[in-house]
Amino acid sequence: MRYLEYHDNIVYSERWREEEDSGVYKAITANRILDFHLVDRIVYYGKILTDFVPTVGEVSLAETLAFTKAASGAPVNVVVVSMDWFQMAVLQNLLPNYFKIETLFCIMRKFVFSILSVGPIPNHIAFILDGNRRYVQNWNMKEGEGHKVGFLSLMSILNYCYKLGIKYVTIYAFRIDNFNRRPNEVQYVMDLMQEKIKGLFKEESIVNIYGIRVYLLGNLKLLNEPVRLVAEKAMVVTAKNDNVVLMICMAYTSTDEIVHDVQESYNDKKGDIRHHEIGKELPIKLADLEKHMYMVVAPNPNILVRTSGENRLSNFLLWQTIFCQLYSPNAL
């Protein structure tokens, strides 16, 4: 029974509220059950056939506006849950917002951030998003779900960063080495990225809430056509924002960046190199190399965080992390 799969996942991960394709799960999440222990009180689950169907397809029961008669009926997943009056009130949104745990968390978070703001706050943080596949293995989830969950974590991290006042955030989304993975896995990640970048264009997205300017850095020529177009469009659309900056590194490795840098410097200084005499100062100086890096749009990162506890840089920002604090928490 499909619900049972999600039953296990609900207990493990309370963040899966956004995208699920089971009618039951959507119905419950639409009513915003925050206490996931609720699912322990399932008395019965099953299916009933009804004589009516929603007029608009592919929406949850909670979001349906109208129904229409349908002779042969439509199957509806039914879950019978027993709960006390408090949970019932939460379910039906009868509680005033003051009693909700979310308000409390929100206020506490603002308090903690105001304490942190007393001390020095980094200007630029870089993240290496690692460990998605290990997470999936640990929690026995479907392959590929790790990236979706990772994306949700990323969104919440970005929210916190920008609320705390950190101006530049860089994330390492896709390495050139990752093209060596299985083709369907690479395609899945590419499709996911395309979908998420498109999601940034929406009005209520995080880009417009904080006024984020998005850069997509890397060797974009290695990406396939639709992803590259979306990436370029994202950069153009957000070009007028100037509050905070998000840099997404796609098809990026530090060595590739250095080579590209050398090539650009060469194109820049062709004349000088041609007329260079032995013994005189070399035409390409360090300052020229620094000018043509992809990451010239932001100052050097102050902290680099790598999720999953590995202690390597894996070809990320090798040039820019001279004085950058490296941090690898064990969390996945």
Add this chain to the structure above:
Amino acid sequence: MGDLKTQRETPNNSKIRLKETIHEIEGLFVSVAHFHFVREIWAFLLRLLWNFIHLVISTSHFLLGTANTFQSYLISSGLLRKYKALDLTELQYLAIVVDSEEAHNTSKIVELLHWLSIVGVKNICLYDMDGKDSKANAFLSSMILIAQNFHIFIVLGVLKVSKEIILEELADKSYEKGTCSDQKEMAFEFSSFSDGKEGAAKAANFLCSKYLKDSSLDGVDEEQLFTESKMTEALRAVDCGGPEPNLLLVFGLARCHLGFPAWRMRYTEIVHMGPLKAMKYGAIVKAIYKFTTVRQNYGS
């Protein structure tokens, strides 16, 4: 049934109501904070809390440090069996980054190298960042060349300057302690900031001038010349290349790699060991042991 329907809300509505509530509560605070006095007290309270959190974290670091010291003494005394026999097949090249101020302490460096020779590491690269200290350059006059198979680098970097002193003292020490034969098989490399970023600039010049020479012959595509392998060759040609270390030990106050040559650091495990004056033999053994348990899949 009708009652239930009116009481149920759509998710969007409830989100909006939640935001409004939070704004109301904030508004309450703001109206109170219009009094300057209250704002001052609030700022003072925040500073106090910040310092308190700082104290808590410092204490926990201190306790962690004590526990680690205890563990390293245990390891040095040989009580913990798993650290006794280290499998060094994976560790082909070890790099050590030292904070420039601490790099003046050559006796500590020699002791560190001696420990590493006991552990059995064969190839070591020593790196420190700057070389503008004129006091260190005075060592130049008292250099004695020990062995012929060491490269002579451009003199920059505190470690580079005192390279010969270090090697001589190391040779003396291992003669004393009777581990002479091990030490002879070790290969050392000393590098500094000039091999990192500036080395890349030199390689860029080399590559570009080579391209100009080649493009006088027909049909050499620009794309073919500016590739990673050509860059590696160029770095080697300007004497800034070298093998990629498997493990990098950072001795200094901050956990950063201080500009170790970027091209060689792609898949290197970076481990922070604390300040040089507080280094422990057990900590080094533990770091190398941890390295042997790591599995890399290089992105694929």
